[in-house]
Amino acid sequence: MDTLAWDKQGGLLPAVVQDASTLRVLMLGYMDRAALLATMEGGEVTFFSRSRQQLWRKGEQSGNVLKLVSVETDCDQDTLLVMAEPAGPTCHLGRSSCFPNAPHDVLSALDARIAGRERQRPAGSYTTTLFEAGVRRIAQKVGEEGVETALAGVVQDDDALLGEAADLLYHLLVLLRARGLSLADAKAVLQSRGS
Structure with a gap:
């Protein structure tokens, strides 16, 4: 100091x-x-x-x-x-940031939201239904989305590929959480590899 x-x-x-x-x-x-x-x-x-x-x-x-x-x-x-x-909005206007257009890591924000859904299990949430279905069902969804992403990469347009990639990322984050892991854990592995 x-x-x-x-x-x-x-x-x-x-x-x-x-x-x-x-x-x-x-x-x-x-x-x-x-x-x-x-x-x-x-x-x-x-x-x-x-x-x-x-x-x-x-x-x-x-x-x-x-x-x-x-x-x-x-x-x-x-x-x-x-x-x-x-622990809630930072800005006195009720926004998450005092700088409303400040860039952020969308995947990390999604990971935090998924972690909240895992803890709270709100009724009617698709994420809640995935967690309640268990790891095997979530892993199956990751496999399905992986195949759909690969197929979109070969035979569909860019918008379709991006949509499938987003679905794959979402389901992968849910799978990580279901196993007690997070996006930060996966990032740490990438960082240790010098990526």
């Missing part, structure tokens, strides 16, 4: 908050030493409110906290990148 450039901006550092799963930029806040320490010790992202001149833990009233995953600094030691898991 002592190596950070606190004196550049009057004791405050900008803190860019990014969703650890989807990589979407969620918000920008400011941290002083006390806010960074509270974040590191408490595990929930805390900022220094410039308008109220006090610490505030994100979501302390709404319940939409940001659970800390990691913090890193930029090359000049004067900006923080906070990776967090949001």
